[in-house]
Amino acid sequence: ILNVEQSPQSLHVQEGDSTNFTCSFPSSNFYALHWYRWETAKSPEALFVMTLNGDEKKKGRISATLNTKEGYSYLYIKGSQPEDSATYLCAFGRAAGNKLTFGGGTRVLVKP
Amino acid sequence: DAGVIQSPRHEVTEMGQEVTLRCKPISGHDYLFWYRQTMMRGLELLIYFNNNVPIDDSGMPEDRFSAKMPNASFSTLKIQPSEPRDSAVYFCASSLARNRAYEQYFGPGTRLTVT
Numbered sequence: 001i002l003n004v005e006q007s008p009q010s011l012h013v014q015e016g017d018s019t020n021f022t023c024s025f026p027s028s029n030f031y032a033l034h035w036y037r038w039e040t041a042k043s044p045e046a047l048f049v050m051t052l053n054g055d056e057k058k059k060g061r062i063s064a065t066l067n068t069k070e071g072y073s074y075l076y077i078k079g080s081q082p083e084d085s086a087t088y089l090c091a092f093g094r095a096a097g098n099k100l101t102f103g104g105g106t107r108v109l110v111k112p
Numbered sequence: 113d114a115g116v117i118q119s120p121r122h123e124v125t126e127m128g129q130e131v132t133l134r135c136k137p138i139s140g141h142d143y144l145f146w147y148r149q150t151m152m153r154g155l156e157l158l159i160y161f162n163n164n165v166p167i168d169d170s171g172m173p174e175d176r177f178s179a180k181m182p183n184a185s186f187s188t189l190k191i192q193p194s195e196p197r198d199s200a201v202y203f204c205a206s207s208l209a210r211n212r213a214y215e216q217y218f219g220p221g222t223r224l225t226v227t
Contacts, residue, residue, distance in 0.1 A: 032213030043203060043218035044155075051213050089155065093214040098143055098162065098207070100214055104154040 004092045006103035013080045013110050020076040021106040023090030027071035032093035034100060035064050035075055039086045047088075080110040116219035118204050124225045130192040133222045136185055137206030145216060146179055146189050147203040155203070161187065162209075194226045 004025045013019045025033065032051045036044040048057040053068040061078045077084050087107045091100035117136040125131050137144045145160040159169040164181045172179070176195070181187040191198055201223050205216040 034213070034215060043220050045218070046215050049213050049215055091216075098209055098214050099145065099157060099160055099168065100216060101157075102155045 004090065004101050004103040006088075006090055006106050008106060009104065010107040010109070013077070013084075013108060015080060015082060015110055015112050017080055018076065018078045019080060019108070020074050021088065021108075023073045023075070023103055025071050025073070025090070025092040025101075025103075026094075027069060029095045030068045030071075030092075031095040031097075033066055033068075033073050034091040034093065035073070036089040036091065036102075037086050038089055038105065044089055075106075077108070080108075082110045082112055084108060085110045116204055116206050116217055118202075118219035118222050120222060121220060122223045122225075124227065125194055126227055127195055128193045129226075130190065131194045131198075131224060131226075133189040133191075133202050133204075133224070135187045135189070135204030135219060137187070137204070138208075138217055139185065141206035141208045141217075142184075143207040143209060143216075144181060144187050145205040145207075146187070147205065149201040149203060149221070158189070191224075194224075196226045199224055199226050 006023050034049045035047040037047050038044040048064045050066040055066040057064050063076045066073045087105040089105045091102045119134045146158040147155050149155050158171045159179045161181045179189045201221045203221045204219045207216045
């Protein structure tokens with residue numbers, strides 16, 4: 001059983017503040033780490049995919065980093081806006097497989 | 113491309129009835145996944161197919177659940193007989209093996225309510 005854990009489970013952020021949260025995953029047999037954004041009543045949408053240790057990705061105010069040796073990734077939201085409210089899922093892809101193992105998600109609520 | 117298509121979007125049925133959920137993956141994708149989302153367990157993988165062949169069904173909760181993929185453009189997830197604890201949102205996703213490190217594209221989901 002692969003353990004992909006996200007923390008915290010939920011967080012409330014004041015509009016304009018920055019925040020970050022964590023995904024931890026097995027450090028062996030690593031192939032890829034994905035971040036998905038999942039709005040209520042919609043389906044998960046891909047944000048980033050990272051495959052190399054030290055990878056950093058950025059899309060607007062959201063960025064992510066990857067440490068495959070210690071098995072963690074951070075997602076950062078700079079200057080949070082109400083439209084950033086969503087559940088952020090990370091998903092681990094193992095070498096020699098084609099499925100993703102999802103974490104439980106971090107639910108972000110940005111308060112105006 | 114229209115994306116992953118699922119039907120129905122909502123299904124309400126009585127306990128004991130058969131339920132069939134349908135999925136059309138993105139054209140050309142060679143992997144198809146069925147997930148179930150619940151409050152308790154989050155997003156859990158039920159089964160996935162590669163080139164229409166089931167690869168791993170270890171997530172299927174019990175024999176009441178079955179899934180088929182008769183061709184590259186269609187898959188079904190069947191629950192027979194359904195029970196109230198099967199109430200959840202069921203997602204279908206597809207991916208292309210050689211693209212972007214297993215990135216999956218999700219359908220809109222089917223919200224199943226079993227009364």
